Amino acid sequence: MKKILVTGANGQLGKCLKDLKNRYPEFEWTFTTKGELDISNMSSIRHYFERNSFDYVINTAAFTDVEGSETQKEKAFSVNAEGIKELAIAVANSNGCLIHISTDYVFDGEKESPYKENDGVNPLNVYGASKLAGEKYIEEYCSKHYILRTSWLYSQYGHNFFLSVLKWANEGRDMSITTEQIGSPTNANDLAEALVTVIKGDKEEYGIYHFSNEGKGTWFDFASEILRLNGQLDEVNLAKTDHYRTFAKRPKYSVLDNSKIQETFQIRALNWKASLKKLITTLKNNK
Numbered sequence: 603m604k605k606i607l608v609t610g611a612n613g614q615l616g617k618c619l620k621d622l623k624n625r626y627p628e629f630e631w632t633f634t635t636k637g638e639l640d641i642s643n644m645s646s647i648r649h650y651f652e653r654n655s656f657d658y659v660i661n662t663a664a665f666t667d668v669e670g671s672e673t674q675k676e677k678a679f680s681v682n683a684e685g686i687k688e689l690a691i692a693v694a695n696s697n698g699c700l701i702h703i704s705t706d707y708v709f710d711g712e713k714e715s716p717y718k719e720n721d722g723v724n725p726l727n728v729y730g731a732s733k734l735a736g737e738k739y740i741e742e743y744c745s746k747h748y749i750l751r752t753s754w755l756y757s758q759y760g761h762n763f764f765l766s767v768l769k770w771a772n773e774g775r776d777m778s779i780t781t782e783q784i785g786s787p788t789n790a791n792d793l794a795e796a797l798v799t800v801i802k803g804d805k806e807e808y809g810i811y812h813f814s815n816e817g818k819g820t821w822f823d824f825a826s827e828i829l830r831l832n833g834q835l836d837e838v839n840l841a842k843t844d845h846y847r848t849f850a851k852r853p854k855y856s857v858l859d860n861s862k863i864q865e866t867f868q869i870r871a872l873n874w875k876a877s878l879k880k881l882i883t884t885l886k887n888n889k
């Protein structure tokens with residue numbers, strides 16, 4: 603029976619993976635929170651891997667505060683880069699495979715067609731730079747690895763744009779949402795499924811892969827679709843803005859090309875609107 607460790611288990615992707623656990627009883631699953639395995643703490647990692655080994659380690663743990671990373675550069679690098687280096691070494695020493703999640707923010711957004719895995723990287727913000735440094739460490743220290751870059755993650759869990767829009771709508775707040783970036787909102791439940799499919803594939807085709815929901819839109823498009831599908835579009839005062847001020851620069855275009863993961867693992871990502879509809883329907887049915 604293959605043993606899988608999921609780090610960062612209290613995050614949104616960690617929780618989506620936990621939801622899949624019972625559907626895949628052929629794997630022995632272990633989930634660790636930051637309290638149980640702090641990936642920015644060298645001795646925590648060493649101690650843990652001296653006692654445990656896994657066939658696959660899915661690292662969902664990260665410092666994901668894009669704005670906060672601009673002022674907490676050390677923290678971003680300590681978790682997203684130096685911590686990843688130690689994790690990569692520990693996983694390699696135990697002959698495991700590290701599956702890591704990275705981001706569309708490794709790109710600068712100057713391209714006008716979907717980014718492929720081998721397109722040039724040039725992060726515009728500290729978060730993107732720290733995630734890119736993490737990717738490099740994995741490539742250097744853990745030959746058995748999959749790095750899945752994804753974009754604009756949302757789900758029923760944690761803090762994300764989808765839940766924020768629903769909350770603002772329920773509070774009756776006016777919304778002014780940016781049209782300055784184009785990307786692909788990605789349902790973390792779909793990403794979790796894709797990660798399991800990679801493991802089930804057992805192909806040893808290591809490297810970087812892109813996975814996001816198909817299609818593209820702006821944050822304004824994403825907000826409108828959330829409200830439309832939730833039957834609240836007419837109740838909310840929703841406006842476009844093209845000068846939304848943030849600390850962190852973001853790529854103006856960061857659509858990812860999924861063809862490599864599709865061809866290698868036969869993973870077909872849903873269109874983002876279809877996937878959003880699926881989640882909203884599930885949440886309504888579970889009320």
Ligand SMILES: NC(=O)c1ccc[n+]([C@@H]2O[C@H](COP(=O)([O-])OP(=O)(O)OC[C@H]3O[C@@H](n4cnc5c(N)ncnc54)[C@H](OP(=O)(O)O)[C@@H]3O)[C@@H](O)[C@H]2O)c1
Pocket residue numbers: 609610611612613614615616635636637639640641642643661662663664665666681685703704705706733752753754755756760761
């Ligand atoms: N969210 C997005 O839009 C997006 C887009 C592209 C890529 N990604 C990547 O996708 C992955 C999953 O993201 P997510 O949205 O699920 O993030 P998330 O909800 O912020 O979850 C990250 C988890 O990691 C934990 N964590 C932070 N520092 C840690 C440490 N030192 N040791 C162990 N755990 C630690 C956090 O715990 P605390 O909350 O207690 O700190 C949190 O539970 C990340 O690698 C992220 O960079 C995310």
